[in-house]
Amino acid sequence: MRNIMTVSQTREADRFTIANEPVSTIDLMERASQAFVQKFISLFSDQRISVLICCGPGNNGGDGLAISRLLYEYGYSNIRVWIADFNGSRTDDFKVNFQRLSEIPIHVNELANTDNFEAIEAAIVIDALLGSGLNKPLEGALLNLVRHINASGKQVISVDIPSGMPADGNIMVETESIFARDVISFQRPKLSFFFPESAKSLRYFHTVDIGLDETYISALKTDFFEITEDDIRSALIKRSPFNHKGTFGHCLIFAGNINTMGAALLSAEASLYTGSGLTSLCIPPSGLSALNTRLPEAMALEREQLPSIRNLEKYAALAVGPGLGVGEDEKKYLRLLLNSKITSTVIDADALNILAQEGELFEQLKPGTIITPHMKEFDRLFGSSKNWWERTAKARENAVKRQIIIVLKNRYTFIAMPNGKVIINPTGNPGMASGGMGDVLCGMIGSLLAQGYAAEEAAMLACFLHGKAGDLLAEEGMAVIPPTMLIQKIPKVIGDFTL
Ligand SMILES: NC(=O)C1=CN([C@@H]2O[C@H](COP(=O)(O)OP(=O)(O)OC[C@H]3O[C@@H](n4cnc5c(N)ncnc54)[C@H](OP(=O)(O)O)[C@@H]3O)[C@@H](O)[C@H]2O)[C@H](O)CC1
Ligand SMILES: [K+]
DSSP states (O other): OEEOOOHHHHHHHHHHHHHHTTOOHHHHHHHHHHHHHHHHHHHOOOTTOOEEEEEOSSHHHHHHHHHHHHHHHTTOOOEEEEEOOSSOOOOHHHHHHHHHHHTSOOEEEEOOSSSOOOOOOOSEEEEESOOTTOOSOOOHHHHHHHHHHHHHTOEEEEESSOTTOOSSSOOOTTOOOOOEEEEEEESSOOGGGGSGGGGGTEEEEEEEOOOOOHHHHHHSOOSEEEOOHHHHHHHSOOOOTTOOGGGGOEEEEEOOOTTOHHHHHHHHHHHHHHTOSEEEEEEOGGGHHHHHHHOTTSEEEEGGGGGGOSOGGGSSEEEEOTTOOOSHHHHHHHHHHHTSSOOOEEEOHHHHHHHHHOHHHHHTOOTTOEEOOOHHHHHHHHOOOSSHHHHHHHHHHHHHHHTOEEEEOSSSOEEEOTTSOEEEOOOOOGGGOSTTHHHHHHHHHHHHHHTTOOHHHHHHHHHHHHHHHHHHHHHTTOSSOOHHHHHHHHHHHHHHHHO
């Protein structure tokens, strides 16, 4: 896991690195600027491109000045610099870089404290106005400059973070900032980049290593972690020669209704392709011929038969909810299943909507149960929130209080764990935004639970592999990814990490 630092922890890591490496602050700034420039060159290799670098008075601006000099040294000659120093005091390292820049022929314009800014001619704007030192919302001339840059329609590349964007996740609806196409962020992504409200401030982010002490950083106590490929490699168990279908468990999926049988089929197919030894799908009779035709590997269990089954614990895991409906029969059977001896459970979609209506059933969830709400389902369960920061806080609080795992689905899914940590899944892409993707995820989680993975691991693995399968398809040129196509990719993704 890669821990995500807060701004104050980044400052601590700075201080530790400066004292212990040791390295001077000005050399660290140079290193950060070099790292930025290397990434910039990989994005824009044409040295004739015109670049305007907008610098504030702090160290973010100091980076901007160093970046201007370095770009010039790398052959980018069409460079101009604007300094927006409206009332802030210049930091020492800003002053050093200002002096260094004066020794090379780059046009520097110190902007007056006014709202009258000249038109931006350059093709690219590098935004080094404010970084992680932001301590209040933008206002006055600086806010107008930010609006002027945004209105120019030019491609903006931000240094460390879009100016005006708070870094630690609590982004208010009214927050205004630079809108950057790319952000080149130092050492770690900022927590805010993973929150949906970040969409108004940036499109892509890249993280560059500036040589802060990693041993120190990984020992910092943080609440948010990002899943890495190494985590997946070490968590996924390789199959052994003497394994048999019994080794990989039996997943029972309770899903589907007359008009939403497809959701049940998607979950069952995802369970099969994720590797459970056996998959049974519990559906109404109207879905039986579809199941037998489409998924010969899966077994059918008619819904009405549920009460007569004495040994439900033969199912190693239970996945409930996709396309289920919220009628009285569904409520009755859901209650029966959640009260059964099956201990590994994932609850999705309509089963969550039933829980939102049946408070006492929700209160009785077994420890280690996984719930997978999207935003609307989450708000139905836990009440509305004014922003994602508040919603995430509620997810953490409830995961701890109820000792359950809450998979709060989004572009970057947040997995709130019973120990209070939030695990962020980095995989996935906009091509996956279609109905049915959640049903696939639910089937994958059920399958991993059936195979014996602990609930925390099953949630983390399923989210990562699900997004990764989508990413592989995107790399193959798929702009739109139908869930059935994603399912086909799951065995390959698992193979990439285990074979
Ligand atoms: N380890 C690293 O990641 C490194 C990062 N570097 C770069 O340093 C910046 C952070 O630099 P810092 O000087 O701390 O802060 P900023 O440049 O972001 O801000 C400067 C000052 O601006 C004032 N401020 C804050 N909010 C506003 C606002 N809304 N409007 C106007 N002015 C504002 C504030 O000063 P005050 O006097 O108001 O307190 C800030 O202090 C980081 O982002 C990186 O780019 C290093 O270069 C290398 C190591
Ligand atoms: K910035």
